[in-house]
Amino acid sequence: MSNIEDDTDAQSQREIVITRILKAPRSLVFQAWTDPKHIAQWWGPKGFTTRVIEMDLCPGGKWRYVMTGPDGREYPAKGVFREIVPFERIVTSDEFDEGFEKVVNADLPKGMVVTAIFEDLDSNTKLTLQIMHESIEDRRKHEQMGVIEGWNSTFDCLDEFLAKA
Numbered sequence: 001m002s003n004i005e006d007d008t009d010a011q012s013q014r015e016i017v018i019t020r021i022l023k024a025p026r027s028l029v030f031q032a033w034t035d036p037k038h039i040a041q042w043w044g045p046k047g048f049t050t051r052v053i054e055m056d057l058c059p060g061g062k063w064r065y066v067m068t069g070p071d072g073r074e075y076p077a078k079g080v081f082r083e084i085v086p087f088e089r090i091v092t093s094d095e096f097d098e099g100f101e102k103v104v105n106a107d108l109p110k111g112m113v114v115t116a117i118f119e120d121l122d123s124n125t126k127l128t129l130q131i132m133h134e135s136i137e138d139r140r141k142h143e144q145m146g147v148i149e150g151w152n153s154t155f156d157c158l159d160e161f162l163a164k165a
Contacts, residue, residue: 011132013136013139014132014133014134014135014136014138014139015130015131015132015133015139016130016131016133016139016142016143016147016148017128017129017130017131018128018129018131018148018151018152018155019126019127019128019129020126020127020129020152020155020158020159021121021124021125021126021127022124022125022126022127022155022158022159022162023124023159023162023163024124024125024162024163024165025120025123025124025125026087026118026119026120026125027087028125028162028165029118029125029127029158029162030086030087030118032158032161032162032165033090033116033118034055034057034090036052036055038161038165039052039055039065040052041161042154042157042158042160042161043065043067043154043157044067044150044154044157045149045150045153045154045157046153046156046157047069047070048067048068048069048070049067049068050065050066050067050068051065051066051068052064052065053065053066056081057081057084058081058084059081059082059083059084060080060081061080061081062078062079062080062081063078063079063080063081063092064076064077064078064079064097065077065078066097075096076096076097076098077094077095077096077097078095078097079092079093079094079095079114080092080093082113087118088117088118088119089115089116089117089118090115090116091113091114091115092113092114093111093112093113093114094112094113094114094131095110095111095112096108107141108141108145109133109134109138109139109141109142109145110134110138111133111134111138112131112132112133112134112138112142113131113132114129114130114131114132115128115129115130115132116128116129117129117130127155129151131147
């Protein structure tokens with residue numbers, strides 16, 4: 001194999017990709033993803049609530065949020081926006097914020113980059129979420145924490161929110 005193929009294979013092994021078709025126009029899905037008032041109504045797995053602490057939607061802008069589980073435990077997270085292409089793509093770092101280790105007793109993955117891609121699909125939206133990890137080991141840690149199930153449940157909540165919007 002050439003070095004390019006080796007690099008591509010290594011990258012794909014560090015990545016989680018989740019795709020969902022949402023029954024709403026792309027502009028509405030993008031707004032739901034970028035407006036803190038909307039995010040608070042759907043972000044997080046079923047039974048969780050989310051409060052946005054900070055959201056500066058521009059390259060270099062920070063964002064922080066806290067998801068609260070049904071048991072009252074708080075899961076703080078933070079990131080820095082790297083790229084915003086309105087209605088098309090958002091790239092952000094995604095880190096567990098201070099205090100997360102108090103509610104999850106695990107060796108947490110670090111250095112994640114999340115890319116959300118919004119595409120028209122007739123009158124629907126194809127949303128592709130790419131989560132890139134620093135290493136294969138970090139991807140595995142994240143999977144063991146339930147990231148795939150968590151995002152799929154979160155997208156179920158987004159579907160419900162969009163149906164009412």
